[in-house]
Amino acid sequence: MATDDLHDAELWPVPPAWLLACDQCTLLYQRMTVMRDAVAEAELTTLPGVDHDPFDSGLSAQLALGQHMAREHAELLPDFEPGCPRCTTCREDLGRPAMSDGSIGWAVTAAAEHRARHLIVPSAMTARL
Numbered sequence: 001m002a003t004d005d006l007h008d009a010e011l012w013p014v015p016p017a018w019l020l021a022c023d024q025c026t027l028l029y030q031r032m033t034v035m036r037d038a039v040a041e042a043e044l045t046t047l048p049g050v051d052h053d054p055f056d057s058g059l060s061a062q063l064a065l066g067q068h069m070a071r072e073h074a075e076l077l078p079d080f081e082p083g084c085p086r087c088t089t090c091r092e093d094l095g096r097p098a099m100s101d102g103s104i105g106w107a108v109t110a111a112a113e114h115r116a117r118h119l120i121v122p123s124a125m126t127a128r129l
């Protein structure tokens with residue numbers, strides 16, 4: 001269906017092969033998809049306007065996977081995407097002069113965790129976090 005093009009930004013990406021080759025990634029990825037499906041199910045079966053994920057369990061599962069990927073697989077993460085506002089912010093943070101030794105570390109970590117998100121969540125969600 002051609003109309004599906006409109007929703008490309010909301011499609012969940014297929015994880016890369018190296019992600020599924022790592023036991024820890026696979027575990028965290030499965031946890032994330034279980035949360036995602038549970039939230040999607042709730043959206044289908046409850047009234048509009050209800051918060052389907054009041055504890056942000058889906059988001060915390062995504063962040064746990066992103067943190068692991070940033071820590072263990074930094075060299076495999078994609079580069080910043082030119083059209084992504086959050087990538088632009090990360091790049092600017094990295095370009096700032098360090099205030100003191102190591103103060104740029106948080107920016108490196110934040111940037112890696114965000115780049116990881118490009119592999120695991122729809123592009124509509126990477127713009128925000």
Ligand SMILES: [Zn+2]
Binds near residue numbers: 069072073
């Ligand atoms: Zn891993």
Ligand SMILES: [Zn+2]
Binds near residue numbers: 088
């Ligand atoms: Zn980005």
